[in-house]
Amino acid sequence: MTSSDLTELLTYLDSTETKLLTELSNQDLNHFPADGGWSAGQVMAHLTKTEKYLYPLFSFVPKLIRSQWVLDRFDWLNTAMSKLAGMSFLSLGDQLPKDFSKTEMSAFRGRFKAPAFLKPRRKLYDLNDLLRKRATARAKTLAALNRADISRFKQLRFS
Numbered sequence: 001m002t003s004s005d006l007t008e009l010l011t012y013l014d015s016t017e018t019k020l021l022t023e024l025s026n027q028d029l030n031h032f033p034a035d036g037g038w039s040a041g042q043v044m045a046h047l048t049k050t051e052k053y054l055y056p057l058f059s060f061v062p063k064l065i066r067s068q069w070v071l072d073r074f075d076w077l078n079t080a081m082s083k084l085a086g087m088s089f090l091s092l093g094d095q096l097p098k099d100f101s102k103t104e105m106s107a108f109r110g111r112f113k114a115p116a117f118l119k120p121r122r123k124l125y126d127l128n129d130l131l132r133k134r135a136t137a138r139a140k141t142l143a144a145l146n147r148a149d150i151s152r153f154k155q156l157r158f159s
Helices: 003-021 040-059 068-084 104-109 125-149 150-156
Strands: 086-088 111-113
Touching: 003 125, 040 125
Parallel strands: none
Antiparallel strands: 086 111
């Protein structure tokens, strides 16, 4: 995959996401599930925070880290800090809908509990504000990917 392929893919995903989100109203965006789950607005805020958090991985790692061993240590530190901040794995296998297919069931592993620094605030979100912040984060990511040597991403692994 080349840098332009990756950029094209991310741009396509971004435009598809935008089309889906334009159908969402602020009322739908701020519906908090009774089970304590996140609203759609919180999910969007989390995705933007996560992309911003991962930006150094796209921007600096391909340039600065020349060894998988160094990246493995960085990955270990990132995982340890995330766990200290509350990240954990939640298995929800017993809560799956009855109509889940066997294929979906075999692919489902559960979900993560976000570390504190990636958790969105429980507040009322504005769709236009969220879309603007998401677009800004995505533009920064795309710019970093366009500057990066994409072959470096093929050489390095990060959990």
